[in-house]
Amino acid sequence: MERTSEWERELVGMARTAAKEAYCPYSHYPVGAAVLAEDGTVFTGCNVENVSYGLSNCAERTAIFKAVSEGRRAFSAIAIAGGTKSPAFPCGACRQVLAEFCRPETVVLIATLRGRKIIRTTLRELLPFGFTL
Numbered sequence: 573m574e575r576t577s578e579w580e581r582e583l584v585g586m587a588r589t590a591a592k593e594a595y596c597p598y599s600h601y602p603v604g605a606a607v608l609a610e611d612g613t614v615f616t617g618c619n620v621e622n623v624s625y626g627l628s629n630c631a632e633r634t635a636i637f638k639a640v641s642e643g644r645r646a647f648s649a650i651a652i653a654g655g656t657k658s659p660a661f662p663c664g665a666c667r668q669v670l671a672e673f674c675r676p677e678t679v680v681l682i683a684t685l686r687g688r689k690i691i692r693t694t695l696r697e698l699l700p701f702g703f704t705l
């Protein structure tokens with residue numbers, strides 16, 4: 573797999589910055605995401621928890637929903653930053669939401685909140701056999 577490029581590291585940086593806004597008083601597990609729309613705009617998001625735990629929203633969905641609600645429908649990459657020792661891989665629900673708006677070859681960058689290591693994968697690899705109608 574190729575080396576992480578400059579813009580990919582930049583997108584991870586934006587996800588890390590977004591994690592600073594996480595509202596996570598229950599899990600104390602901040603996550604940030606930055607999604608790159610095909611027109612070049614970046615939308616960021618963080619996890620937003622709720623006292624009724626199941627109503628919590630993951631960082632990835634916050635970022636995607638912000639972008640979709642601002643008229644974007646196609647994305648070329650998403651970066652996710654969470655965790656300290658091991659990174660926050662997107663949950664199953666978020667993978668299915670990503671599949672709604674991203675092509676299988678969309679780049680997914682997964683990183684911890686700090687440190688140099690970035691896992692570079694694709695939506696195809698994260699969600700084989702996702703639900704379709």
Ligand code: THU
Nearest residue numbers: 599601603619630631661662663
């Ligand atoms: N979380 C995310 O925001 N994204 C992920 O990829 C994994 C989990 C959030 C949900 C919850 O607020 C906290 O992390 C702990 O599960």
